[in-house]
Amino acid sequence: MSILFHNVTFDKINIYKKTIKKYFKDEKIISINDYKKFNDVEYAIIWDLPDIVLSKLKNLKVIFSMGAGVDHILKLKNYDKKIPIIRIKDPEMGKRIANYSLAQILNYQLNFKIFQNSQNKKYWSGERTPIDNENLTIGILGLGFLGTYIAKVLIKLKYNVIGYKKSIVRSSNIKTYSKKNLNKFIKNSDIIISILPATPQTDNIINTSFLKKMKKKSCLINIGRGNAIDENALIKHLKRNKEFYAYLDVFKNEPLKSSSKLWTLPNVTITPHVAGVTAIESAIKYMFKKYKMYKKNNTLKSDIKSIKNFY
Ligand code: GLV
Secondary structure (H helix, E strand, O other), rough: OOOEEEOOOOHHEEEEEHHHHOOOOOEEEOOOOOOOHHHHHEEEEEOOOOOHHHHOOOOOOOEOOOOOOHHHOOOOOOOOOOOOOOOOOHHHHHHHHHHHHOOOOOHOOOOOOHHHHHOOOOOOOOOOOOOOOOOEEEEOOOHHHHHHHHHHHHHHOOOOOEEEOOOOOOOOOOOEHHHHHHHHHHHOOEEEOOOOOOOOOOOOOOHHHHHHHHOEEEEEEEOOOHHEEEEHHHHHHHHHHHOOEEEEEEEEOOOOOOOOOHOOOEEEOOOOOOOOOOHHHHHHHHHHHHHHHHHHHHOOOOOOHHHHHOO
């Protein structure tokens, strides 16, 4: 039987292929060009698979997302909910996304954006007092696997950390707010890190009313999905509030169009969806572990149900 591997987006695709071959020794690895072998495909390791290809995989047993997100699968019309989806829950990815978050928090609290804008104008802006970690409350909007990982890293560094989850289903020592007290979560945060998945419930959750409740001197980091932010509302907010910063890694439409106003606002930093780059070896190892569980039990618990509960 075979594994269909498809990803035309990520860096280092050849290393992915080699690593998949190294672990999944008993399976043939095929690509979307091997359409004559589609009936042999039982497993798919994918990112952005065309829907038409999915419709042809009649013997598919398990889908492995190559990232933490599964929106690229759920949006496919031919996705059959009975097929379990496994997404990457990997501490190595956690380390990367926590580093990214920390870099942007430090950028904000040490005024680096201001100094960068001054440098562009060859202007010596003079001393500015940084904000100390103990005086910052970081609100993690989306306390799932990765959100919790980031929270733990920040707590070790003496930041105050609070979290938001749609419904609180797990006990945790992080002060967590749910839907009914979202406003309190917003008001109590100095910095908000959005790490929400793309679901109908998270669409434009960060809208005008949300932004107005945030502190004027504040910062928003988006490392979840772009659907969570009403981009026009954010642009208006950034224009009105010069001491409000946005560090954006994900967008409604990627790549972000060159016509987007976000590129040119002085209080915005843009990165190209790189906050939580998949760590190849550990991700494939994780998939292999799940694959062996499936082989042993002939069934596998899908990650989809848990995603619904986590955020
Ligand atoms: C990246 O966005 C991922 O889902 O891993």
